[in-house]
Amino acid sequence: MPISYDGQVVVITGSGGGLGRAYALEIARRGGKVVVNDLGGAITGVAGQESTSFADKVVDEIKAAGGEAIANYDSVASTEGGRAIIQAALDAYGRIDAVVANAGTMRYGEFEDLTLEDLNALLAVHVGGSWTVAQAAWPHMKQQGYGRLVFTTSSGGTLGNEKLSAYGAAKGGVMGLMHNLAEAGAPHGILCNALMPNAASRMTMGIQPGEMGENPWSAAMPQYFDPRYTAGLVAYLASDACKTHHGIYSMLGGRLGRAFIGIAHGYAQDAPMDADVIAANWDRINDDTAGYGIPANNTDEFRIVAELRGIGVQTG
Numbered sequence: 650m651p652i653s654y655d656g657q658v659v660v661i662t663g664s665g666g667g668l669g670r671a672y673a674l675e676i677a678r679r680g681g682k683v684v685v686n687d688l689g690g691a692i693t694g695v696a697g698q699e700s701t702s703f704a705d706k707v708v709d710e711i712k713a714a715g716g717e718a719i720a721n722y723d724s725v726a727s728t729e730g731g732r733a734i735i736q737a738a739l740d741a742y743g744r745i746d747a748v749v750a751n752a753g754t755m756r757y758g759e760f761e762d763l764t765l766e767d768l769n770a771l772l773a774v775h776v777g778g779s780w781t782v783a784q785a786a787w788p789h790m791k792q793q794g795y796g797r798l799v800f801t802t803s804s805g806g807t808l809g810n811e812k813l814s815a816y817g818a819a820k821g822g823v824m825g826l827m828h829n830l831a832e833a834g835a836p837h838g839i840l841c842n843a844l845m846p847n848a849a850s851r852m853t854m855g856i857q858p859g860e861m862g863e864n865p866w867s868a869a870m871p872q873y874f875d876p877r878y879t880a881g882l883v884a885y886l887a888s889d890a891c892k893t894h895h896g897i898y899s900m901l902g903g904r905l906g907r908a909f910i911g912i913a914h915g916y917a918q919d920a921p922m923d924a925d926v927i928a929a930n931w932d933r934i935n936d937d938t939a940g941y942g943i944p945a946n947n948t949d950e951f952r953i954v955a956e957l958r959g960i961g962v963q964t965g
């Protein structure tokens with residue numbers, strides 16, 4: 650059976666263009682009722698250029714293809730905005746099944762040229778904007794014992810780049826929020842995952858070759874940057890076919906894979922390690938070829954280390 654969104658309502662923030670538009674079209678094509686949220690702002694998030702046309706156009710496209718959607722123009726970056734976006738779903742369709750937190754803005758440059766204001770603006774839309782919509786949807790999802798949260802992180806946050814200190818900090822924050830809401834939501838049937846997309850959009854098209862460091866591979870695979878490459882992943886993660894949580898998925902060059910945080914087995918001893926001992930064991934501490942654990946959550950790291958160290962636990 651193909652994955653279906655029949656009877657389901659999905660909010661997709663920032664879906665008036667780029668990646669979000671592709672997600673909205675795909676989920677609507679599969680029968681979902683979609684709230685196309687987009688404040689229609691500038692790439693940098695600087696106020697003054699907002700337009701309702703972004704969301705309206707995508708709603709028109711969905712309707713022209715026989716789907717169901719409404720537009721919403723609130724900003725994700727405030728508690729009231731997040732509530733209004735979820736309320737729009739409830740008012741129009743009476744329920745909320747999935748939230749795709751995709752809205753985002755971009756500021757990049759040399760670290761010394763970026764300001765605390767830049768950082769705070771990006772934190773507000775990426776971390777704040779994932780937080781507000783998830784929090785507004787949370788009680789409804791909890792009550793129905795079902796929900797899907799799909800967050801948008803980025804290789805800038807999970808892996809790093811010389812020009813993305815502010816953006817990467819915000820996207821790293823989104824990853825941290827996912828780790829925690831995945832744990833908080835699972836007992837209530839709310840499954841939270843994150844993705845690292847790579848797509849041609851207005852956000853990335855303005856970046857000149859070499860501006861984010863030498864990357865000959867990017868130019869060598871332009872055919873894979875169509876947002877539709879990522880739309881299938883989101884349509885899976887936001888659906889009831891997805892039964893797993895707490896994952897980060899990277900879509901790049903037509904390859905989809907789980908990203909994970911592994912901690913090397915490293916070096917252990919039964920006395921505090923001083924700096925000289927650490928220096929003497931530095932290679933081993935860094936060695937990812939001699940085994941590593943992938944903790945499912947923070948208590949799982951305790952389990953892994955206790956097992957490695959032969960420390961038993963009394964149960965019952």
Ligand code: NAI
Binds near residue numbers: 669688694752753851
């Ligand atoms: P985009 O600029 O085309 O889409 C972002 C949309 O979010 C815009 O339509 C914008 O109006 C909307 N938006 C911005 N602030 C908003 C707010 N406060 N409230 C509601 N809507 C708001 O860019 P793209 O590439 O489609 O980005 C989508 C998401 O994917 C973003 O979170 C971005 O950071 C992330 N991303 C994109 C990558 C790429 O290669 N395109 C790579 C990694 C992450």
